[in-house]
Structures are given as structure tokens and as C-alpha cells.
Amino acid sequence: MEVNAFAAKKAGEDLEKFNYNLPVIGKEHVDIKVHYCGLCHSDLSMVNNDWGNSKFPLVPGHEIVGEVVALGDEVKGLKKGDKVGLGWFSESCMHCDQCMDGKQHLCSDSEGTIVGRHGGFADHVRGHWSWVTKLPDGIDMSKAGPLFCGGITVFNPIVLSGVQPTDKVGVIGIGGLGHMALKFLKAWGCEVTAFTSNKDKTEALKKMGAHNVVDSTDSKELESIAGSLDFILNTTNVKLDWVAFLTTLAPQGKLHTVGAVLEPMEIPAFSMISGEKSVGGSPLGSIALTRKMLDFCVRHDIYPAVEEFKMEDVNKAIKHLHDGKARFRVVLKA
Ligand SMILES: NC(=O)c1ccc[n+]([C@@H]2O[C@H](COP(=O)([O-])OP(=O)(O)OC[C@H]3O[C@@H](n4cnc5c(N)ncnc54)[C@H](O)[C@@H]3O)[C@@H](O)[C@H]2O)c1
Numbered sequence: 001m002e003v004n005a006f007a008a009k010k011a012g013e014d015l016e017k018f019n020y021n022l023p024v025i026g027k028e029h030v031d032i033k034v035h036y037c038g039l040c041h042s043d044l045s046m047v048n049n050d051w052g053n054s055k056f057p058l059v060p061g062h063e064i065v066g067e068v069v070a071l072g073d074e075v076k077g078l079k080k081g082d083k084v085g086l087g088w089f090s091e092s093c094m095h096c097d098q099c100m101d102g103k104q105h106l107c108s109d110s111e112g113t114i115v116g117r118h119g120g121f122a123d124h125v126r127g128h129w130s131w132v133t134k135l136p137d138g139i140d141m142s143k144a145g146p147l148f149c150g151g152i153t154v155f156n157p158i159v160l161s162g163v164q165p166t167d168k169v170g171v172i173g174i175g176g177l178g179h180m181a182l183k184f185l186k187a188w189g190c191e192v193t194a195f196t197s198n199k200d201k202t203e204a205l206k207k208m209g210a211h212n213v214v215d216s217t218d219s220k221e222l223e224s225i226a227g228s229l230d231f232i233l234n235t236t237n238v239k240l241d242w243v244a245f246l247t248t249l250a251p252q253g254k255l256h257t258v259g260a261v262l263e264p265m266e267i268p269a270f271s272m273i274s275g276e277k278s279v280g281g282s283p284l285g286s287i288a289l290t291r292k293m294l295d296f297c298v299r300h301d302i303y304p305a306v307e308e309f310k311m312e313d314v315n316k317a318i319k320h321l322h323d324g325k326a327r328f329r330v331v332l333k334a
């Protein structure tokens with residue numbers, strides 16, 4: 001099948017129209033006709049080869065929702081016409097301890113949808129059946145794409161870290177991932193602090209569920225909430241004063257990053273030792289948890305705030321995100 005896509009031919013370049021042929025479908029694979037695809041900051045990092053693992057031409061796009069149009073003989077649980085989603089991962093080995101334990105996102109042989117293969121800024125995309133997740137009835141497809149990367153990436157650590165409804169929590173960086181974290185944590189029952197470097201967002205953040213808004217770059221504001229938070233989720237990729245954030249944690253609090261901070265994070269041992277604090281990180285989440293998150297979103301009517309662009313306006317969309325103008329997730333309509 002010929003796929004009509006948009007690809008970066010070289011690192012940092014604008015995307016151009018790009019056609020490629022998908023080989024005959026494998027027994028366990030599923031072809032999806034793309035309806036919508038979110039634009040994640042990781043797409044920008046892949047286009048710019050920030051992580052050194054990009055292969056060009058590169059078709060970004062890993063927050064995909066669409067419809068099954070073809071499937072191999074051994075695909076389980078899906079049929080033609082099903083409405084589905086596909087996120088960062090599109091394949092894993094299915095036999096290592098992690099896969100057998102339902103933690104396919106931790107498989108060392110997992111394959112990224114846009115790492116060495118072509119993603120969802122296209123009319124079609126292919127994935128292994130295990131990662132092609134059926135959408136629950138009643139979900140709004142025009143807003144569901146970002147749940148498959150940004151959404152599950154912030155939902156997973158809330159579950160993983162055992163965040164309680166009685167907890168006081170903070171989210172650093174209120175962009176695509178951060179605003180979904182605010183909405184989830186509000187629904188979880190927590191008292192939520194948004195750490196932003198852009199106070200112009202304050203009203204919007206309060207509407208989304210932030211009880212408090214703190215300037216992430218103002219050490220006095222950070223000092224004023226010292227010792228108060230049980231859990232902080234970082235969604236930025238920039239160097240921050242991590243010690244100041246650890247100081248805002250209560251004893252046994254946790255600082256967790258999903259933001260792919262490009263520089264090493266400097267964490268003095270004593271900022272963890274006194275107060276039994278910890279620092280961690282995580283990639284997306286399991287397939288089973290992705291399904292549970294989708295149900296949670298339908299039950300609580302939680303969707304990302306999206307700005308829709310046409311797929312052919314992908315370069316405008318990328319510039320919009322790059323310039324810090326996205327409020328809060330850009331979605332491309334195929
Ligand atoms: N762990 C994972 O598996 C995973 C999955 C998806 C995305 N990511 C990463 O998460 C990060 C965020 O992705 P996104 O799509 O939400 O990006 P985004 O650009 O939509 O959001 C980042 C936000 O951080 C804000 N920010 C920048 N500097 C700040 C500062 N000093 N203080 C507070 N806020 C600041 C920006 O204004 C922006 O709103 C990226 O690094 C991305 O690669 C990781």
C-alpha cells in the first residue's frame with residue numbers, strides 16, 4: 001500500500017510531502033487509516049534529532065486515532081472498521097519478562113512508532129495488534145489522540161507512585177502533558193499546584209483544576225511552599241533548580257520526571273536523604289493501563305484542550321508549538 005505522509009528529510013528541516021510503500025501486511029499487524037494525530041514535543045525532538053536516534057526521512061506522529069482498514073490473520077481482538085489509537089510504542093517482543101508481566105512499555109526490544117519506522121503524520125500507519133488499542137464507545141475522536149502519548153505518560157506515574165486523593169501534588173510545565181496531568185490529578189481528588197514560567201496562563205490553569213499557581217522560576221515563591229507537596233511531576237525538558245523543587249516536597253515526597261530533560265539533573269544526595277525523598281522517571285505506561293485511562297477519561301469527561309490544524313498545515317502547527325503558543329495540545333486532522 002502506498003502511504004501519503006509528511007516527512008523531515010534532514011534534522012531540523014520543515015516537513016515535506018513524502019510517499020512510501022508499506023510491504024504486504026504481516027500476520028500480527030494492523031493498518032490504521034489516520035483520522036487525527038496529536039503533535040507532541042517528542043515529535044519536535046525527533047525531527048531535530050535531539051536524542052541522536054532519529055532516522056531520516058522521518059515521518060513524525062505518535063498520538064494517532066483512526067480506523068482499522070487491514071489486519072493480518074493472527075491479530076487478536078480487532079476487526080476492520082474498529083476505531084483505535086496508537087501511541088509512542090507500536091511493537092514489543094511479547095515474550096520477555098516485562099512483556100509477559102504486562103509491562104510491554106518496559107520491553108528492551110520495544111519499537112517506537114517513529115523510531116526507525118514511519119508515524120502518523122500520514123494517511124495510514126501500521127502497528128502490532130497488541131499496541132493498537134480499541135477506543136471506548138462515546139469517546140471524542142477529535143480530542144483522543146493526545147491521550148495515547150501525553151495522556152498515558154502522565155497517568156502512569158500517578159498510578160505507579162500511588163498518589164492518594166488526600167495528597168498535595170505539583171505539576172511543572174503546563175503544556176501538552178502538564179495540562180492533562182492537572183486534569184487527571186484534579187479528578188483524582190488532590191490539591192494541585194501548577195508550576196509555570198508563564199503567569200499569563202494562570203486563569204486557564206485554575207479553570208483546568210489548579211488550586212494554586214506558582215512561578216517555577218521564582219525562588220521566593222518556591223520557598224513559600226517548602227515541605228508541602230507529596231508528589232511533583234515534571235513535564236518540562238529544561239534545566240531547573242531541582243534542589244528548590246525537592247525543598248517543596250514533604251518528607252517521603254517524590255519528584256518524578258516524564259519530561260526528557262536534555263541536561264543531566266543535578267541532585268545532591270542530602271536533598272533526598274533528609275526527609276527520605278526520592279527522584280524517579282518513567283516512559284508512557286502499559287497497554288492495560290492505557291485502556292483503563294481511556295475509560296477514566298470517558299467517565300470523568302476528561303479531554304485535552306486541543307487546537308486543530310489540517311495535516312497539510314503541519315509546518316505551521318510545528319512552529320506554533322515551537323514558539324510556545326500551543327494551548328494546550330495541537331492535533332492534526334487528516
Ligand atoms: N517520558 C515519556 O515517555 C514522554 C512522553 C511524551 C513526552 N515526553 C517529553 O515530555 C516533555 C513535554 O512534552 P510536551 O509535549 O508536554 O511539551 P510542551 O512543549 O507541550 O510542554 C512543555 C511545557 O513546559 C513549559 N516550560 C518550559 N520551561 C519551563 C519552566 N522553566 N518552568 C515551567 N514550565 C516551563 C513550556 O512553556 C510548555 O508549556 C518533552 O520533553 C517530551 O519529549 C516524555
Ligand SMILES: [Zn+2]
Nearest residue numbers: 040042149150
Ligand atoms: Zn509523545
